[in-house]
Amino acid sequence: VPDGIGLPAVNIDLLGNEPAIIIGLMSGTSADGIDAAVMQVGGVSRPPAWKLLAHLAAPWSTALRGAILGACRPDAPLQHICALDVLLGDEFARVAQYAATAAGLPMSAVTAIASHGQTVWHQPEPMEIGGGRAAGTVQLGEPAVIAARTGRVVVADFRPADMAVGGQGAPLVPFADCLLFADIKETRVVQNIGGIANATLLPAGGALQDVVAFDSGPGNMVMDALALRCTDGRLACDLDGAIAASGQADAALLAELLEHPYFARRPPKSTGREQFGGEYADAVYSRAVELGLSSADLLATAAALTIETIGRAYSDFFAGFGRIDTVILGGGGARNPVLVAGLRARLAPARVTSHVEFGMPDEAKEAAAFALLGYSTLRGIASNVPSATGAARPAVLGKICLPPL
Amino acid sequence: VPDGIGLPAVNIDLLGNEPAIIIGLMSGTSADGIDAAVMQVGGVSRPPAWKLLAHLAAPWSTALRGAILGACRPDAPLQHICALDVLLGDEFARVAQYAATAAGLPMSAVTAIASHGQTVWHQPEPMEIGGGRAAGTVQLGEPAVIAARTGRVVVADFRPADMAVGGQGAPLVPFADCLLFADIKETRVVQNIGGIANATLLPAGGALQDVVAFDSGPGNMVMDALALRCTDGRLACDLDGAIAASGQADAALLAELLEHPYFARRPPKSTGREQFGGEYADAVYSRAVELGLSSADLLATAAALTIETIGRAYSDFFAGFGRIDTVILGGGGARNPVLVAGLRARLAPARVTSHVEFGMPDEAKEAAAFALLGYSTLRGIASNVPSATGAARPAVLGKICLPPL
Numbered sequence: 001v002p003d004g005i006g007l008p009a010v011n012i013d014l015l016g017n018e019p020a021i022i023i024g025l026m027s028g029t030s031a032d033g034i035d036a037a038v039m040q041v042g043g044v045s046r047p048p049a050w051k052l053l054a055h056l057a058a059p060w061s062t063a064l065r066g067a068i069l070g071a072c073r074p075d076a077p078l079q080h081i082c083a084l085d086v087l088l089g090d091e092f093a094r095v096a097q098y099a100a101t102a103a104g105l106p107m108s109a110v111t112a113i114a115s116h117g118q119t120v121w122h123q124p125e126p127m128e129i130g131g132g133r134a135a136g137t138v139q140l141g142e143p144a145v146i147a148a149r150t151g152r153v154v155v156a157d158f159r160p161a162d163m164a165v166g167g168q169g170a171p172l173v174p175f176a177d178c179l180l181f182a183d184i185k186e187t188r189v190v191q192n193i194g195g196i197a198n199a200t201l202l203p204a205g206g207a208l209q210d211v212v213a214f215d216s217g218p219g220n221m222v223m224d225a226l227a228l229r230c231t232d233g234r235l236a237c238d239l240d241g242a243i244a245a246s247g248q249a250d251a252a253l254l255a256e257l258l259e260h261p262y263f264a265r266r267p268p269k270s271t272g273r274e275q276f277g278g279e280y281a282d283a284v285y286s287r288a289v290e291l292g293l294s295s296a297d298l299l300a301t302a303a304a305l306t307i308e309t310i311g312r313a314y315s316d317f318f319a320g321f322g323r324i325d326t327v328i329l330g331g332g333g334a335r336n337p338v339l340v341a342g343l344r345a346r347l348a349p350a351r352v353t354s355h356v357e358f359g360m361p362d363e364a365k366e367a368a369a370f371a372l373l374g375y376s377t378l379r380g381i382a383s384n385v386p387s388a389t390g391a392a393r394p395a396v397l398g399k400i401c402l403p404p405l
Numbered sequence: 406v407p408d409g410i411g412l413p414a415v416n417i418d419l420l421g422n423e424p425a426i427i428i429g430l431m432s433g434t435s436a437d438g439i440d441a442a443v444m445q446v447g448g449v450s451r452p453p454a455w456k457l458l459a460h461l462a463a464p465w466s467t468a469l470r471g472a473i474l475g476a477c478r479p480d481a482p483l484q485h486i487c488a489l490d491v492l493l494g495d496e497f498a499r500v501a502q503y504a505a506t507a508a509g510l511p512m513s514a515v516t517a518i519a520s521h522g523q524t525v526w527h528q529p530e531p532m533e534i535g536g537g538r539a540a541g542t543v544q545l546g547e548p549a550v551i552a553a554r555t556g557r558v559v560v561a562d563f564r565p566a567d568m569a570v571g572g573q574g575a576p577l578v579p580f581a582d583c584l585l586f587a588d589i590k591e592t593r594v595v596q597n598i599g600g601i602a603n604a605t606l607l608p609a610g611g612a613l614q615d616v617v618a619f620d621s622g623p624g625n626m627v628m629d630a631l632a633l634r635c636t637d638g639r640l641a642c643d644l645d646g647a648i649a650a651s652g653q654a655d656a657a658l659l660a661e662l663l664e665h666p667y668f669a670r671r672p673p674k675s676t677g678r679e680q681f682g683g684e685y686a687d688a689v690y691s692r693a694v695e696l697g698l699s700s701a702d703l704l705a706t707a708a709a710l711t712i713e714t715i716g717r718a719y720s721d722f723f724a725g726f727g728r729i730d731t732v733i734l735g736g737g738g739a740r741n742p743v744l745v746a747g748l749r750a751r752l753a754p755a756r757v758t759s760h761v762e763f764g765m766p767d768e769a770k771e772a773a774a775f776a777l778l779g780y781s782t783l784r785g786i787a788s789n790v791p792s793a794t795g796a797a798r799p800a801v802l803g804k805i806c807l808p809p810l
Contacts, residue, residue, distance in 0.1 A: 012558075012807060014417065067535030071483070078486055078526050079479035082541030083534045089569070090537070121483050129488045130472030132495070136487030142541075143804065144562075148569035153417075157549075157804075164494070164553035165809050382810050395809035399548065399562075402417060404570050404800035405787050 012380035014153070014400070015042065020111035020378070021053070021103075023096050023152075024371030027088075027118040027141075029195035029272055030220065030332070031068045033059035034092060036099035037367035038110075041375045047179050050372065054103035055364035058095045064088075071120045071140070072273055081120065081140065088118055089145025096150055112153040114374020114398070116366075117141035122159070122272050124168035136160075137169045143401040151403045155374035158397040162384040167391030170270035174200040174213035175376070175383040176369030180360055182211075186325040189314070189350070191343070192366070193219040193333025196271055197310055200388070201318050204325075212321070213388035214267035216313035217260075218276040219333050223302040225281030230295035238299050241338030247296025249304035253288060257305050258312075267317055268390035306333065307342035314347065324350045330362035373397055417785035419558070419805070420447065425516035425783070426458070426508075428501050428557075429776030432493075432523040432546075434600035434677055435625065435737070436473045438464035439497060441504035442772035443515075446780045452584050455777065459508035460769035463500045469493075476525045476545070477678055486525065486545065493523055494550025501555055517558040519779020519803070521771075522546035527564070527677050529573035541565075542574045548806040556808045560779035563802040567789040572796030575675035579605040579618035580781070580788040581774030585765055587616075591730040594719070594755075596748070597771070598624040598738025601676055602715055605793070606723050609730075617726070618793035619672035621718035622665075623681040624738050628707040630686030635700035643704050646743030652701025654709035658693060662710050663717075672722055673795030711738065712747035719752065729755045735767030778802055 024037045038053040060068065064087070070076070071084055092115050100107050117139030126133040143156035159169035177190040182202040190200040197219035201212040220237065227238040238244055262271055288298040318324065327350045333339045334354055344352045355362035376383040382394030429442045442460040447453040465473065469492070475481070476489055497520050505512050522544030531538040548561035564574035582595040582605040595605040602624035606617040625642065632643040643649055667676055693703040723729065732755045738744045739759060749757045760767035781788040787799030 012419065061536055063536030074482055074484035076483040077480040078476070078483070078543065079528065079532065079541075080534055081483055081486070082526050082528060082543050083532045083539040086539035086541045086565075086568070087535055087537045090539075121487050123484065123487060127484065127488045129485055130492055131466055131468030132492045134488040134491035134495075136484075136491045136547075138483065138487050142565050142569065144565035144569040144800075148566070148800070160491075160547050160549040161553070161806065161809065163491070164547065164549040377807070380807060393809055395549075395553070396807040399804035399806050401566065401804050402782070402785060402801040404566065404798055 014378040015111065020375055021105065021109060022371040022375050023099050023110055023113045024367040024369065024374065025092050025096060025113065025115040026367040026370050028366065029119060031060065031065055031118065033057055034095040035363065035367040036095050037364045037371055038099050038103040039368050039371035041372060048375065050179065052360055052364055052368055054099060055361065055367060056099055056102050057363060058098060064091065068118055068120065076120065085140040085142045086145055088140045089142035090149065092141045093146045093149030096146065107150055107152065110152050112155060112374055112378060113146055113150060114370045115141055115143060115146055115154060115156040116158060116370045117156060122169065123274065124163065124270060135163055137163060143399065147401045147403040153403060154401040155377045155398040156401065157399045158373055161395045161397045162389050162391050165391045165393050165395050167384055167386065167389030168268055168270045169389065171198050171213050171215065171388055172373060172384065172397065173366060173369040174211050174385045174388045175208065176372040178202060178208050178211050179372055181328060181358055187321060187323065188326045188328060189324055190328045190330065191310065193306065193329065193331040193339060195219055195221040197306055197333065199310065199313060201321060203321050208385060209387065211385050211388060212267065212318065213385060215270045217263055217271065217309035218306055219331060221273065221276050222281055222284065222305065223299060225278060226285060226298055226302050229281065229285050230298060241303060241336045243296050244299040244303040244338045247294060247300035249300045250291065250293055250297050253291055253293065253301050254304050254308065256287065257284065258308065263309050263312065268388055303338050303342060306339060307346055310343060311346040326350065327352045328355055330355045330365050334362050419783040420516065425780055426510065426514060427776040427780050428504050428515055428518045429772040429774065429779065430497050430501060430518065430520040431772040431775050433771065434524060436465065436470055436523065438462055439500040440768065440772040441500050442769045442776055443504050443508040444773050444776035446777060453780070455584065457765060457769055457773060459504060460766065460772060461504055461507050462768060463503060469496065473523055473525065481525065490545040490547045491550055493545045494547035495554065497546045498551045498554030501551065512555055512557065515557050517560060517779055517783060518551055518555060519775045520546055520548060520551055520559060520561040521563060521775045522561055527574065528679065529568065529675060540568055542568060548804065552806045552808040558808060559806040560782045560803040561806065562804045563778055566800045566802045567794045567796050570796045570798050570800050572789055572791065572794030573673055573675045574794065576603050576618050576620065576793055577778060577789065577802065578771060578774040579616050579790040579793045580613065581777040583607060583613050583616050584777055586733060586763055592726060592728065593731045593733060594729055595733045595735065596715065598711065598734065598736040598744060600624055600626040602711060602738065604715065604718060606726060608726050613790060614792065616790050616793060617672065617723065618790060620675045622668055622676065622714040623711055624736060626678065626681050627686055627689065627710065628704060630683060631690060631703055631707050634686065634690050635703060646708060646741045648701050649704040649708040649743045652699060652705035654706045655696065655698055655702050658696055658698065658706050659709050659713065661692070662689065663713065668714050668717065673793055708743050708747065711744060712751055715748060716751040731755065732757045733760055735760045735770050739767050
């Protein structure tokens with residue numbers, strides 16, 4: 001089965017020749033809520049044609065968000081993880097139903113649901129246990145529950161298959177970025193700024209094997225955590241970068257933060273709350289207090305950290321690919337004027353634009369990406385990008401769960 | 406797709422008309438090691454013809470067994486669970502390779518691997534979390550790892566799909582018992598005595614929907630835990646019931662133990678280490694010390710508890726199905742002369758026999774059952790027994806994981 005973008009497939013195809021309707025579901029490391037995208041994908045063209053039919057975001061309830069963030073700890077208790085897994089499955093199913101409705105479709109018209117789930121633990125570096133060593137990743141939102149509530153085939157749990165062939169299990173969106181945004185003439189970077197910032201280089205005319213992608217470091221995660229601390233818990237984020245805009249980045253603190261060994265590490269690499277979460281933000285906050293920084297200067301420094309680590313990542317790791325023509329910003333950070341202006345200055349002469357120019361609003365992109373990954377799994381197509389994840393070979397990602405009768 | 410035993414199927418079939426070779430893998434609640442069975446299943450007959458090609462048991466290393474038992478706690482830390490999941494996947498894959506070799510087959514001749522995994526938590530009763538309530542179950546042994554190591558399609562994680570339609574996620578072996586042992590003329594009970602004891606009633610001429618199955622209570626779990634305590638850790642079990650045989654069951658303690666509310670509860674019901682594990686055995690041990698019982702009398706009482714709870718379960722819950730002709734004993738308890746003699750007396754006039762009479766050695770049965778469950782999943786056939794698990798409807802169990810390229 002040729003896939004048209006350079007990766008092979010196993011001899012299994014659970015889809016016919018008609019375009020499939022796939023609902024992609026995603027909740028990011030920030031645990032804000034579930035993003036859903038209804039995608040029409042496929043038919044006979046390779047790479048498959050796609051069209052976004054609807055998308056929506058549904059926030060977690062305060063209680064559930066609390067339970068999720070409480071579960072993002074190395075010592076989160078098994079019993080809680082286990083119950084939360086099922087409860088989140090219910091929520092993903094509910095949002096899938098909303099999404100079908102938003103697209104004007106009965107659930108019976110949906111071919112499949114592709115759910116990333118909610119990451120509560122991602123540990124690509126092996127740890128010792130039971131006389132051996134193993135890495136691991138945990139995404140919650142039991143697919144059997146989603147299948148039972150919706151009556152649809154569900155594809156879920158995409159990361160372990162990449163890690164099983166030596167990859168870091170992230171980033172996975174580059175496959176979708178390539179299908180959605182690669183161009184024959186332009187070299188493009190898709191720059192997502194969620195809790196973590198990740199960059200995908202799509203060389204002009206490049207096939208999937210030429211894609212380079214990795215997490216550059218924190219996106220909004222450090223800024224959000226510091227906004228919470230600086231306002232004694234009143235603000236969960238520095239909306240529109242208003243506080244940061246009123247301050248000045250502190251060169252000394254920024255220089256210290258840039259010393260974090262993650263930034264100099266060569267890709268493939270990925271990171272998350274484990275490295276840049278609450279403990280890290282606490283340490284940054286304490287250091288700012290020692291240095292006598294105002295809240296505004298501290299938040300400006302945190303914004304500068306995101307901008308500068310992205311800029312350095314391009315200089316250090318995309319240098320061999322020639323001029324970057326266009327940077328396509330996405331994620332919550334793409335709506336932060338301080339970050340956008342900072343990146344435009346830092347990345348010039350590249351044109352900095354947004355996903356919506358390409359028919360894919362950035363807020364729909366990650367969920368749409370998982371719809372494309374689910375589609376690929378049901379076609380038996382490998383969808384990890386080994387150069388991005390570090391995997392030794394292509395893998396068909398995800399587990400397929402059939403609905404009850 | 407008719408399945409010939411009365412349950413419907415979804416319109417998905419990943420198998421052709423040739424018989425499939427499926428390796429079933431299982432590690433029970435006792436966490437002794439991995440049992441593997443290589444089954445030839447299927448072709449065009451319904452119910453499918455089967456043949457056991459090979460079977461083996463591979464013990465866990467001491468370090469891994471320690472890590473597994475350490476993970477069977479409500480507060481087992483997420484990070485350990487996550488790494489152990491991957492590590493056990495490696496072990497299941499290694500044992501699948503041994504099993505193929507034992508059957509004289511290259512791995513490429515194997516159609517699929519069906520892995521139950523290692524249960525570390527099973528909680529069919531909902532608990533409160535995040536403003537909601539949910540039950541849950543956790544089996545370790547990442548199927549993506551098994552697929553990567555073996556290059557085969559893997560079906561795994563069978564229990565959540567039954568729980569998603571309101572079932573207890575157990576017992577799942579009744580589907581296989583029906584395929585393997587149901588008879589047109591005889592009413593049979595398949596009585597497994599592992600850590601937990603479970604009974605499956607196969608009414609004469611019965612189709613799958615007539616099957617009744619449930620966990621009667623402890624099998625070897627309490628006896629094993631008490632043997633360990635009575636010998637200050639020198640004996641992991643009372644081999645051949647030698648200690649119990651030298652004692653007398655204490656009627657007073659037995660009567661107290663029979664008061665446990667689990668025994669009187671009507672099926673569907675299932676239980677495990679959560680109810681009859683270490684804490685329970687500690688309490689029984691303390692009570693025996695209070696009563697001044699010898700080790701021999703305590704172990705005889707524990708054996709009597711298993712025998713009597715099985716006997717009462719038949720009287721209480723199989724009464725409406727007429728005479729039981731044959732009881733087919735299986736599990737480690739079937740090799741304990743004290744249990745076998747006790748059950749023969751307690752269940753007379755039923756004929757008490759063993760699995761081997763039917764071409765299926767009892768030590769291969771649970772692994773073979775998961776091979777049959779995996780086969781069914783790949784055919785899109787529902788394989789829970791709603792009357793046994795309490796599920797509201799038939800469900801196709803398990804998740805399908807495709808191999809990398």
